[in-house]
Amino acid sequence: MTALFSAAPSYCSRFGVAILLAALADFLFYGQPAGITVFLFALLIAAAVVAVHPAAFNDGRVWLKPIALLVPLLPLAENVSTLSVSIALAALTVFALSLSGRLRHSIARIAGQIVLFGLAAPFRFVIDFIRWRRTARRFGGRRIRLAAIAVWVMPLTLGAVFLALFGAANPVIDYWLSLIDLVRLLDLIQLARIAFWLFVLAAVWAFLRPRLVRRIPRALPAVSAQAGKTATTIEDILFGKAAILRALIVFNILFALQTALDAAYLWGGAALPDGLSYASYAHRGAYPLIVTALLAAGFVLAALRPGSETSADPLIRRLVYVWVAQNIMLVISSILRLDLYIGIYALTYWRVAAFVWMGLVAAGLALIIARIALRKSNEWLLSANLLTLSLTLYAGCFINFAATIANYNVDHSLEMTGQGIPLDAWYLHSLGPGAFPALDRFLEHQGKTAAAGTVRELAGVRGSDEIWYRTIQQNWRAWSFRDWRLLRYLDTKEPFVIPSAIEPSMPGR
Known part of the structure; x- marks a missing residue:
């Protein structure tokens, strides 16, 4: 009780x-x-x-x-x-x-x-x-x-009846009830x-009332001494010191070949084989190389467990340092590949996310080297990676990715620079209010060219979007610092005049 x-x-x-x-x-x-x-x-x-x-x-x-x-x-x-x-x-x-x-x-x-x-x-x-x-x-x-x-049914029912009668007899109560x-x-x-x-x-x-899910205790299976001996023997053969040493030598040679090719074609500017463009070369390698780096990181963590025989061997540690360094170069190469691809095919949310992801992979590989050199535990490595991820995500909250993508695509478009690919203006429109400033620069530039008639529809949609956005922002609940800065821009911007269609000249006039 x-x-x-x-x-x-x-x-x-x-x-x-x-x-x-x-x-x-x-x-x-x-x-x-x-x-x-x-x-x-x-x-x-x-x-x-x-x-x-x-x-x-x-x-x-x-x-x-x-x-x-x-x-x-x-x-x-x-x-x-x-x-x-x-x-x-x-x-x-x-x-x-x-x-x-x-x-x-x-x-x-x-x-x-x-x-x-x-x-x-x-x-x-x-x-x-x-x-x-x-x-x-x-x-x-x-x-x-x-x-x-x-027991409350009768009192409440009769109480409601009495209240109705009082309302009929008393104008004040009747007025209250009418409200x-x-x-x-x-x-x-x-x-x-x-x-x-x-x-x-x-x-x-x-x-x-913060509570956590209760973890189910792990059941430790009973293993006979003979079975344990067999498992140990298999592990020594497949993942022992000799196997890991040979694997690191083979992996370093393969990665050195890939690094040399990237150094020749991406950094050195060597001519690619016939039928292969730099865009294709960059696009095909950006994501698979990141998967390769992740697999390599997993192998390093499994091979150099803290306290194991392989982690104490100086030669293996040096080979791991070289291999992880090559993996970091591989990630940098992937970033360059993606940058070349974006230079041709513009920027999108997924490509921004790929840049961030590649940077995190590179940081994770560097932390693996730190873990081995400082003889830290895998828990330390996990904590360091989580801290890096948390700081990256926190910083990303203050970056206006819609504005960044829109500004990049406008500044590198065919219409603004005379080279590259035409701007996908409707993709900019899909980015939302954050793309308003970049879209305005594009519309003002196009309004001064001979292609002014092609922007009429886009300019009309842009005006409707601003009216909708200002209507939403009239509600104080929708306020944010980012929206406040955008409203200041919209208030100080000169109104954009939709270009009128060019009328054909009449004969004799």
Whole structure:
């Protein structure tokens, strides 16, 4: 009974906070554009997590955690995107686990906790409710029975009758009753809105009561001594010191051949074989070489396990250094290949992502060398790679990729430079408002040329898009720093005049 009464206030208070957050989410998001409200709601969730963990105030450094949380939440104020929301959710997860005393101290283990938290979050509310009901039954707590609800039927029914009679007899009460719009109240009861509330309740409840999925203990199979001896012998033959040494020699020779070819054709400018263009050479090699580098990294990690015989051999370590260095050159070559391809076929979101991915692969290979040289564990390597990935994604939240792609494609288009390929203006239009400045430069340039008539349709669509964008931005919920900067540009830009069609001259005039 004591456990029930001690747990009930905790559940009830958290449930009340969750209901309040759901109501605020309804006001901020339901049927509204997403903008600065996402940042504000993340701050509200953080405040609620602090409020339901009063024991955290015993730590004198508790205020450092909200200050640290503000850093990963700042991308939401810059721009709301899938990336910024994902970073904010991960940061809120770490914050909630930290206040509840469940956070690990290794970056690799923290990443695992975030994954486990995400797996448990959709079911936490239902599981906690079922667990609370079972606890109430176990300790003899009072249950909500049908009879307890039925006893209110008669009082409420007669109360409604008396209230109607009072309204007929008293003009003041009748006026108050007339202010109640039952039809509008019924309109508020919508299945979509109920689903929205349930979704928000389940989401915020996971932060208010942060728990992780319980891991299933691994069952260690019983292996006989003879079987163990056989497995060891096979491992020594296939992945032993001699096999790894020979593999590294072969791999270094193969990679040296590939590096030499790239040095000749990409860096040295040697003529390609007949029928093969630089664009084809660049496109065919960019992505397969990255897969090759990843496989090479996996081989290095498997071959040079910390404490193994191969990791202590000086010759093998030197061969690994040379091979990983060749892999880094391979990634740099892939980046150059992609740059050549983009110089011919323009820039897209996927090609920007490929640049970022290749840079991360190169950083990962460099960290492998650091791990071997410093004799660190694979957990250290995983933590270092996760930290590099996190910093890269965080920095990406502040980069306007739509504007970057649009500016590059306009500046390198056939219409603007006289070389390259024609600009895919409709792809720029699909990039959204971030492409407005680059598209305006293109339209103004085309309006001064003989091809002015070809931009009339695009200019009309551009004007309609701006009207739609300004309408959305009139709602304060849609505000962000990026949109604020774009609105300042639109307000200071001179209005673009759609070029009129050239009328044919009449004879004799």
